[in-house]
Amino acid sequence: MELKEFKITVLPLRAKLLGYARKMTDDSEDAEDAVQEALLKLWAKRLELEQYRSIEAFAMTLTHNICIDMWRSKHNDKLSLDSVQAESSIGSPERLLELKDEMRLMHEIIESLPPLQRTILRMKDIEGYETDEIGEITGCAAEAIRSNLSRARKKVRDIYLQTIQERKERRKKP
Template identity: 25%
Template sequence: MTLEEFNQAVNLYSDSVYRFILKNIKDEDKAKDIIQDTYEKLWKKHTEVAFLKVKSYLFSAAYHTLIDLIRREKKQAQWDEADFRNHSHTDGYSDLNEVLHKAVEQLPETQQLVVMMRDYEGYSYKEISEITGLTEAQVKVYIFRARKFLKAYIGNIQVLV
């Protein structure tokens, strides 16, 4: 990859990578740090990364940097032990967007990331698989489980409207 191609990659993909990270971490400063680290990694490997593969490389590197940060901060929870009925939403509320964001925040990091990539960013299962390093089957399972949890959390859509 040449310097011009690197600069073009910054112009083309920095906003979407930033939105993806910010949507998952909810901290602008940390998201900016992750983006900076991601582009630093790309620059260090610019001779090895083809320009046609740069988007996939950027999202993969950003995803792995995000996971590393989360693990360092030890924000992982034991989701297997959670009782989802205690966290379900049954009260009437008119701001569906806020309820949905609150529900997504309850998901484990991996499920949260793959759901965001699929439903928010519009990536295919194959692209998500390449970015995260998971198999397509794992991606589908995580998305299924996340959607199932979201459905249980939000409850009846009539309550929200």
Template identity: 30%
Template sequence: MNKNDFKLKVFSLSERLYPMVARMLGNATSTEDAIQDIMMRLWDKRKHLEHHPNITGFVFLTARNYCIDVLRKNKSIVDDATPYLKVLKSGEDHKDVEWEELNTIIQNVLKALPEQQQEVFMMRDIDGYAFTEIAVAMAITVEHARVLLSRARKQIGIVLENTYSYERGDY
């Protein structure tokens, strides 16, 4: 794989990697360093990449594994999704309180979910990845990724329904 092929097929994916890496590592500086390290590792493996059947999947899997290695090395797990769950707020104070309450409820539900469900939910609904990309990055099947997302959404829905139906008096 020459320099131009690498730019087109691999380096062009660095912008799509950014949300996942940022979520996993937690800050912009670490994310930028990680993206650079990941690209350097992929550059070193460029001869093997040109014959790989799914280059995009390999790039995402490499990025995810790199982040997991960094987190294990630092022994700090980032589970605060606050920056990614923030919703544009309206000018009304009571709406701000409602959005903050909703975000807090969702964050608490996410923390209680199994790790795979959390990750699939974040990658699909927050980062916007396709099921095929999620499946390759997590080394699972597309069907399993869909099931994990469905279960996560269902659990979030149950908690939200219980919370808000209680407030309506429908219990």
């Protein structure tokens, strides 16, 4: 499935997927994130979509599963030290807690970005898409993608460094 066919077949489902995601998440931002992730997964599977009897049913199922995963991740943030230790025999429990804390911080920082910056950052830095691919999927010009990516990276870096500095200052105070 090429981009043109994807736009004709899949993108019109966005409104229906968004409505369903809003019911599942009770949060419009989470719903938007779920639909964006679903559309990205559909795009990644675009060559296989023709094997499904109903692309709409597949898209709804995908959105449903993403919403469930989001709910689970929000309610599963509190891992016991034993489970963290069992999952990794590398490093001390203190280091594992530090890594988990840093990962949670980075996740929170990325989630705080405006939706377009967050999406572009994820697509480029996490999922490895090229700028022209991101442009085709999002409909943004290459310059806008580079600009949003630069702003997103700067904001993540600034917030991260500020948070780390604040933590160090808190530790110094008696």
